[in-house]
Amino acid sequence: MTNARRQSVAAVVLGARVSKDGSPCPAFQRRLNAAATLWREGHVLRVCVVGGVLWGEHVESVAGKSYLARKGVPAEAVCVDAWSTSTRGNARTAFALLGDVPIVVVTDGYHMPRALRCFGRWFRSVARCPVRSPWKGRARVREVLAWVAELCRASDGSNMLPPPAWSARGMLAREMELCAGVRRVVFQLGQSVPVEIERDGRDAEAHHWVLRKGPVVVGTARARIGGDGVAKVERVAVLGCFRGEGAGRLLMGAVHEGLVARGVQEAKLHAQQDVIGFYKALGYVPEGEVFYEADIPHVAMRSRLMGSVHLR
Numbered sequence: 001m002t003n004a005r006r007q008s009v010a011a012v013v014l015g016a017r018v019s020k021d022g023s024p025c026p027a028f029q030r031r032l033n034a035a036a037t038l039w040r041e042g043h044v045l046r047v048c049v050v051g052g053v054l055w056g057e058h059v060e061s062v063a064g065k066s067y068l069a070r071k072g073v074p075a076e077a078v079c080v081d082a083w084s085t086s087t088r089g090n091a092r093t094a095f096a097l098l099g100d101v102p103i104v105v106v107t108d109g110y111h112m113p114r115a116l117r118c119f120g121r122w123f124r125s126v127a128r129c130p131v132r133s134p135w136k137g138r139a140r141v142r143e144v145l146a147w148v149a150e151l152c153r154a155s156d157g158s159n160m161l162p163p164p165a166w167s168a169r170g171m172l173a174r175e176m177e178l179c180a181g182v183r184r185v186v187f188q189l190g191q192s193v194p195v196e197i198e199r200d201g202r203d204a205e206a207h208h209w210v211l212r213k214g215p216v217v218v219g220t221a222r223a224r225i226g227g228d229g230v231a232k233v234e235r236v237a238v239l240g241c242f243r244g245e246g247a248g249r250l251l252m253g254a255v256h257e258g259l260v261a262r263g264v265q266e267a268k269l270h271a272q273q274d275v276i277g278f279y280k281a282l283g284y285v286p287e288g289e290v291f292y293e294a295d296i297p298h299v300a301m302r303s304r305l306m307g308s309v310h311l312r
Helices: 026-040 060-070 087-098 112-119 137-155 173-191 247-261 273-281
Strands: 010-014 046-050 078-081 103-108 126-131 166-170 207-213 216-225 230-238 266-272 285-293 296-304
Touching: 010 026, 010 087, 026 046, 026 060, 026 103, 026 126, 046 060, 046 087, 060 078, 078 087, 078 173, 087 112, 087 216, 103 112, 112 126, 166 247, 173 207, 173 216, 173 230, 207 247, 216 247, 230 247, 247 266, 247 273, 266 273, 273 285, 273 296
Parallel strands: 010 046, 010 103, 046 078, 103 126, 230 266
Antiparallel strands: 166 207, 207 216, 216 230, 266 296, 285 296
């Protein structure tokens, strides 16, 4: 795979129906086969499969990743969006996972015009890889109705892309699922943290924060306030393509401000060893020796919270 042959950073495969046994339907298989060929021939570095649960009980993107593994595409070359269920949602979450990189969209030919319209609002460089599929029956009806809805949104101005401004604040209840998706991508898929550790059943007793870039949820954190008045900051997660832009500092600033507003004067956390410097810059001081959680080295850290000093 040489630089001269790389046309796009990632192939984005749009999900489709998954059968009861967890296998992709024939149309979905054709899309995945096309993406696997792009990867094998060196035209893309990664494959991003998008699509949550729309029919049945199987996650489209997860089924797609398993299928790609059988076609020789390694797991580390595949990322998945496990929660979006529309073409517009596919585009938003693909952008959240990949950032603004050159992509090639892989979907059925009849679906391609609408897909390019949606992805073109987020990505500046969008190539296409149309897959030949029969356009009849349910597919024809669904695509026509989707175009009608798309044109209606365009006519009332709701199709305009909001400016990608950063914001960090306390999480709303309806955002919990999106934040859970960020944690799933960062911890379970990115760091192989077992689901029973990441989903520890303590979300209900915690305060939560959300980080957005424009309308896209790109980060989250939670904190639990103990009986001693010390808050334990946990599950700090920012999607990889948005790190290095001050996103983590903005998110932690919102966390600290929220804790101070609740009368908390001290916070503690378990920092992964490779981000100790980040937390030191926020005023956290290491305590004790390195220990392991989910087979990842951590260090306990603690900080005094003084007003909104961490927001500056």
